[in-house]
Amino acid sequence: MEYAALINAGDTLAPDACIRFALEAASSHADMIYCDEVVPRDNGAWVRHKPGWDITRLRQAAYIGDWVWYRTEAYKNIGGFNSAFAGVEEYDLQLRLAEVEARVVRLPETLFTRAAHSRRDNIPSTIFGARAIDAITEHLGRSGISALVQPRRHFGLFQHLRETADPGTSIIMLCDGADVAMLDRWLTELLSGSPLTGPIILAGSEMPSETVQYLAEVVAREAVLEGKVLAIPPLPGLTSAEALRKAVALCKTEMVAMIEARSITAMPNWQTALRARLADTRAAVAGARTLVPLVKETGRFSVQGPIILGADTRLGAGHLADDPGPGGWLAVDQEASAISPPALMARRAALSACQFNNLTGDALWIDLCAQIRSSGKKIIWVPDVSFIVQGNSIKPDYDGNFRNGSLAAQALPWEDAYHHPALSLRGDLLVPEQRLGLVRAAPADPRSLLLSGVAEAGMALLNAARAMRAAGTIEANWVGDHLLAAEIGRRAPSPWVRINPVSDAPAHSVPYNAVFTAAPSAIAKPAIEAAQFIFATSPALVNKVRRLISPSTAVGLWRPALSKPVWRELHMANGLNTMPRILWIDEGIAPVWWQEIINQTQSTLSWIIVQRESITYAGAIATLPAPADEQGWARELAALAPHIFVRPTDTDADADHYKALLAAASGCHLLIDERFDMPESLHVIRLPNRIAAWQRAIQAAVSNLQQTLEYGARTREAALALPAIEAEIPGWLTTPAAQTVIRAAE
Incomplete structure (x- = not known):
């Protein structure tokens, strides 16, 4: 047995769940595979879209859930389940798999449904919580991280309390958009608080003139300030990226903190809290949660979390500060593709190794974080540390300008590893993508x-x-x-x-x-x-x-073609009256005299018009909206059973023959403007753009209905004899890998 999985009594699997897992196992040889799930709740079931594999998140949340496949060899190599952790045995196993850098794959598919009140055992939640804390504590100890683990407010979520000595921290204050009062407030707070272990460095490029002068004075008074406060000279043409690079170059301490001068901290010990996250030696940057005040609700804030590649906002937008997000997504530390100030703590070595390309806003921070991550380091977002800023200070990079940056940024996939491919990239990034055409098929x-x-x-x-x-x-x-x-x-x-x-x-x-x-x-x-x-x-x-x-x-x-299976077995109705039935699809191109034709023939013809939106037609005319698909056209035309199809035009004869094919396949006799492109085999009556010619042709078709019906039958037969769409892949499905040259039409 190569893989093993557990499922609770009453829980159900999608029909293809096992085969989907098996296919993934065969292709990836993963040590662990998990998927999304449907979770019952009082106001209706919801799909729990699970984050990707994230060890930082796993240490604070048992978010993997049930129906997990484990490769039996990997399971045995780490000792299997530990009976001391009964009730959290899988969580403990997952933490141990993380320690050996197991290969873990998330299938972003809903293949598992949890039953209401589903349970594997009768272990009470109080024991579950205590044993989960013990499992995390032991895991952290084996990973060389000493911490006190405590439960969070929401069940199944945990936090780590640890003290980390300050090895020396320089503080870069980003002054773009800040006024002098903001700088003074921050400098007063920093200089009057705990003793500094490095300088405060002011840097910016797009600043009010008073702030520019302020920085110039700091540069001029460097000796008087005894190196406690430095500034990057605000020279003309200085970019945000270059100002930041120069500020990092001035840092000599092991750690570098960055804060936006426009921000306000919501906790006094923010440096200590962020630095504690860097106890994990693989973590290079830890960033605070951003809170944006709600315009009409004093004292309430919307979350702006990690940067999601290409999104038009940040993760958490639309969620209030006390909202944990679905499944506690926003309530725990987590790895991210990118973060940015208003507050972060970074290892100086990681920042110093970066290129500071001429980018701004989130594009700059995506680029810098990509370079740091390409060296094997992690970026951590910390919701326990909050800074307040106005929303206009956040500059999302939905244009993807980060791709103008470093090679590491250019190599980033569009699918953010820390987002979910079925969740939105606009507005609230934690709701499902509503335009299903943008969700990739799985597999x-x-x-x-x-x-x-x-x-x-x-x-x-x-x-x-x-x-x-x-x-x-x-x-x-x-x-x-x-x-x-x-x-x-x-x-x-x-x-x-x-x-x-x-x-x-x-x-x-x-x-x-x-x-x-x-x-x-x-x-x-x-x-x-x-x-x-x-x-x-x-x-x-x-x-x-x-x-x-x-x-x-x-x-x-590319001439459109029909789907032969749709039309082959079509059974035409007899119609609702004895008058000949004539079909016209209003494309907005009819000659000015066309209404006169309709008016003249209503006593001898039953008109069926596929109408344009918001257009009305005088007289006893049957109208219908354009069907949504070819099957819909076939159903409607089979029910209405038109005998004649007309397609006049005034000056615009560019349109292709697809609508005429639909009518031909339903057995219509075709009267078509001579300028339209039509297959010769369809026995089309081609007419000039003159009212008299159309009057004669329609009269002839009506007066000899038997012949018109014979023409229609032959036209249907000829239409079905044409190559079907299934017979040949259309040229527009071409990709460079499949074809490098497209021949122009004769």
């Missing part, structure tokens, strides 16, 4: 399509993706535009296809293909030129796209 699929853009305009592509997904060819999702680079990056599409892109993609985002189902305007030129492969859905659109870009850039032609 990941080698061909994972992400379509973005206006769904109605991309109907043919979306239906093609649905058909290929149903056939098992690809994994596919759709999402609207206005995306963050990190949302696309962690979704990791292969490929990403943008439908009718107008604006540039987010900076640093993954490459994309562009498909045009409508003629682009000149403002779309940069978005077109940035695409790795370009397609249009009709010859006319191909030509219009080509006019905007270099002649050497290829534009491929």
Whole structure:
């Protein structure tokens, strides 16, 4: 037996839980595997999205939960379960696995459901808590960390109290945006408190003129200040990163504290508390929790926690200071990809080894933390230490500018190792991502399509993706535009296809293909030129796209196709009346005389109009909204059983033939403007843009209905004889790895 797991009586597994764990075990040979779970509660079950493997968090929270697979060899090597810790035997085992640097994998999938009041034994919670404290204490002792372990306010969470001697600490005060009163307040507090073991260094670049003068005076009076207070000369052109680099260079102590002058500390012994976290020799930086005052509620604060790569805010935004977050996420020390001031404590050696690239805000701190982490050190966020700042001092890097920094920052994956890939990157980062198209499939699929853009305009592509997904060819999702680079990056599409892109993609985002189902305007030129492969859905659109870009850039032609399984067994209804039924899809391109045609024929024809939003039609006309997918079109057209399909246009004949294919597959006789692109095999009646020609053609179709029905049957047969979407992978699914050259359409 290679793996073993425990499950409580009454708990249930997803149908594919065992196979998902087995596949992961076979590919990773992990020593321990865990997953998300569904947890019952009074107001409805909730999905407990679990953090990734984090030893710092594990020492303060038994967050792994149940249904964990252990590799039996690893289990035996560390001595298996310890009966002295009955009730917390798995927690103790996990702590010991952490000590031997076991390979641990989190499956970010909900594969396990906990039953209400599920229990493994009858050990009371008081004994559980005491034994968990003993297990943590012994683990810390074996790890060379002496600490007093105590329970937190919330059950299953713990804190460590330890004293760490000050080996010497320099304090860098970041003065950007601060006024002189703020500097004076901090200097008074620091100089009148516990004896300093290093200098206070003032540094900044974007400061009020009075603050600039203040720093200049500190520089001039360095001798008088006896080296207790130093300042980086506020020279013109000095950047925040360079000011920080110079300040670090002045530090000679083992530890460096950084504080924002604009902040207010919520606890006097913040240095001691942060320094205690560096008792773990692998920890290089420990940062405090940021609290932002609520505008309309005095004395209440919103949390701004660790930096999440590419998010538009910090972890904890939207949660109040006393809110532990789901599963206690915000209530315990935890490793992070990046943190920043208003307050942190760092090892000088770790900071001195960094490049201070010309970045600002969170981008700078992501870059610095990436460099520190690349050396094998940890970044720790500490919720027990709080500093208060105004919200405008926080500068999230949702544009991904950290990728302009060091090689370590450039190499960062978009999926933040300390976040959860199913949680949001906007607003409250602890709620599930609502746009499911941005959640990567699990397990990941080698061909994972992400379509973005206006769904109605991309109907043919979306239906093609649905058909290929149903056939098992690809994994596919759709999402609207206005995306963050990190949302696309962690979704990791292969490929990403943008439908009718107008604006540039987010900076640093993954490459994309562009498909045009409508003629682009000149403002779309940069978005077109940035695409790795370009397609249009009709010859006319191909030509219009080509006019905007270099002649050497290829534009491929992709004609939409139907999903044959949807239409093959379609059974047409007889209809609700005896008059011939005529179908028109209002695309907003009809000639000015088209309403006259409708008015003239309502006594001899039953009109069915697929309407545009907010448009009304006079007379006895049946209307329906455009169905959401090809199956919906098939159901509606089978029920309505139209005999004739008309597609006139005024001046815009760029559109592809997809809507006509839908009508053809339902057995319609086709009357189409002669300028549209149409397969010759469909027996189309092509008409000029003249009212008389359309009047004659419609009258002929009505007067000889038997012939019209025969034409419709032949048209349906011809439509189903065309290559189906399942027959060939569309060119817009191309990636550079699969194809390096796209031939332009003839």
